[in-house]
Amino acid sequence: MTKTLLDRRSLLSLGLGAGTALALPGLAAANTERTFKILMLTFRGETEVERGFRDLLDTAGLKTEIVTRDARRDIANLPSMIADLDTLKPDLIYTWGTPLTLGVVGPYDSQDPKFIRNIPVVFALVAAPVQARIAPSFASSGRNVTGAVHVVPTDVQMKAMQSYMEFSTVGILYSTGEQNSVAIVREVETFCKSIGAKVIARPFNTDANGRPVADGVEEMVTQLRADKADWLYLLPDTFLGTIYDRVTPTALAAGLPTFGAAELAIREGGALVGLVSRYYSVGQLAGTKAVDILSHGTPPSRIPIETLKRFSLIINMRIAKSLGIYPPIAMLNYAELVTG
Numbered sequence: 579m580t581k582t583l584l585d586r587r588s589l590l591s592l593g594l595g596a597g598t599a600l601a602l603p604g605l606a607a608a609n610t611e612r613t614f615k616i617l618m619l620t621f622r623g624e625t626e627v628e629r630g631f632r633d634l635l636d637t638a639g640l641k642t643e644i645v646t647r648d649a650r651r652d653i654a655n656l657p658s659m660i661a662d663l664d665t666l667k668p669d670l671i672y673t674w675g676t677p678l679t680l681g682v683v684g685p686y687d688s689q690d691p692k693f694i695r696n697i698p699v700v701f702a703l704v705a706a707p708v709q710a711r712i713a714p715s716f717a718s719s720g721r722n723v724t725g726a727v728h729v730v731p732t733d734v735q736m737k738a739m740q741s742y743m744e745f746s747t748v749g750i751l752y753s754t755g756e757q758n759s760v761a762i763v764r765e766v767e768t769f770c771k772s773i774g775a776k777v778i779a780r781p782f783n784t785d786a787n788g789r790p791v792a793d794g795v796e797e798m799v800t801q802l803r804a805d806k807a808d809w810l811y812l813l814p815d816t817f818l819g820t821i822y823d824r825v826t827p828t829a830l831a832a833g834l835p836t837f838g839a840a841e842l843a844i845r846e847g848g849a850l851v852g853l854v855s856r857y858y859s860v861g862q863l864a865g866t867k868a869v870d871i872l873s874h875g876t877p878p879s880r881i882p883i884e885t886l887k888r889f890s891l892i893i894n895m896r897i898a899k900s901l902g903i904y905p906p907i908a909m910l911n912y913a914e915l916v917t918g
Contacts (some may be wrong), residue, residue, distance in 0.1 A: 612641065614640065614641065614642050614643070614872045615642070615643045615666070615669050616643070616644045616671070616672055616868070617666060617668040617670070617671045618631075618645065618646045618647070619648075619649070619659055619671065619672065619673045619674065620647070620674045621648070621651060621653075621675045621677070621678055622649075622650075622820065625674075626841075626856075626858040627702050627703055627857045628646075628672075628674075630857065630865065631861035631864050631865045633858075633865070634861070634864075634865025634866060635868065638865070638866075640869055640873055645668070649678060653681060653789075654789075656678060656681045656682070660682065660694070663697070669697075669872055670698045670868055670871060671697055672700050672864070672868070673699060673725075674701075675701075675816045676704050676706075676707075676816060677816050679699070679710075679723070680711075682694050682699055683721070683722065685710075686711055686714055687711065695721065695722055697722065698871045698878050699725075700723075700724060700725050700867050701723065701724075701725030701726070702725060702728065702863075703814075703840075703860065704725055704727060704758065705728065705759075705762060705813075705839075706727075706729070706761045706762060707719075707725065707883055709760075709761030710761070711757065716884070717883075718879050718882065719879055722877075722879070723878050724881040724882070724883055725867065726867070726883075726885070727883060728840065728857070728885070728886075729762075729814050729839055729855070732762055732765035733765070733769050734889075735837070736766065736769045738837075738851075739809055739837045739851075739853075741906070742851055742906070743808070743809070743903060745775060745809050746774075747776045747778060747807045748766060748770060748809050748811050749778045749779075749780070749805070749810045750778070751780050751798060751799070751802075751810070751815075751818060751825065752779060752781060752815050753781070753782055753817045755784075758814065759813055759814075762813045763779045766779075767779070778802055778805055782795065792824055795824050795828075796824060799825055799828040799834065800828060802834065803833065807834060808835075809834070809835055809836070810835070810837070811839070812825070812837065812839060812843045812847065819843070819847070826843075826847055830848065830897065830900060835850045835901055835903055836849040836850050836897075837849065837850065837851055837853075838852030838854065839854065840852070840854055840857075841892070842857070844916060848894070849897070850897045850898060851892065851893045851894065854889060854892060855885065855886045855889055855890075856886075863884060867881050891914065892913065892914045893905055893913045893915050894916045895917050896918070
């Protein structure tokens, strides 16, 4: 297996480390003559992403009325959340995650009239907008949507994982219905092939409507460890994020270390370590795009989709102690340590 570890200098050269401040572009004076109505569509209640989004709008001096509707972790609730758009008449729609964003705007090459084309949409927490066909490129969606991507490039995550502890086999659980998840599984497979490692990817079980369910997930995690997985990679899968409380305790009991692609996986999900974009900063980045649309009248098609330029390596020392798998000493110089 080829050794491709990242030392501290390599990590920092890629914008990694403890620093997390978002370098926001200079905000031109906002249009304060009117109040803009924003429909905020969340998937699992409001998070740090939405707090960052709201704070950015306030900092920019933008007057807003934000109407919040939550899917309660079920994409089937989306139609009722947007059924009254003709009456509500929002100036902008904010969406959280890939399923909600696709449910609102659809694939860029779809002609289905049910998708919204006449209202600007700004998304956050979409892992792979091109692979999910939300946009043909990061440079331009070519239509009424733009947004902020929260995931660190997959190969960089894999190198950080390998720097913590070398591996020969990576286990993954994912939703086959989430195109970004499928795409990231392929990226992990490509990276692992390049270093002579193996990937064991297991899709979640689904119900009669094809939606993922948690049935059997504990057995799947246990089997991954039995199949000699060295790590369980918690990719940015919307459904997976709702069942961390079933996945990570099982992994811990099996002695299987977990690496998270999203901040939530470490802070609330019980993962050992992760290389992430801060949720709050992702919300701020999405907020700058909303300001550009509402205050400056820039069409979403002219606003590039972006990711943050700095990432954070977060280590849960309680999990490290429980597993007896501690980070390399040098990593402690730049990682954030969570002890609670």
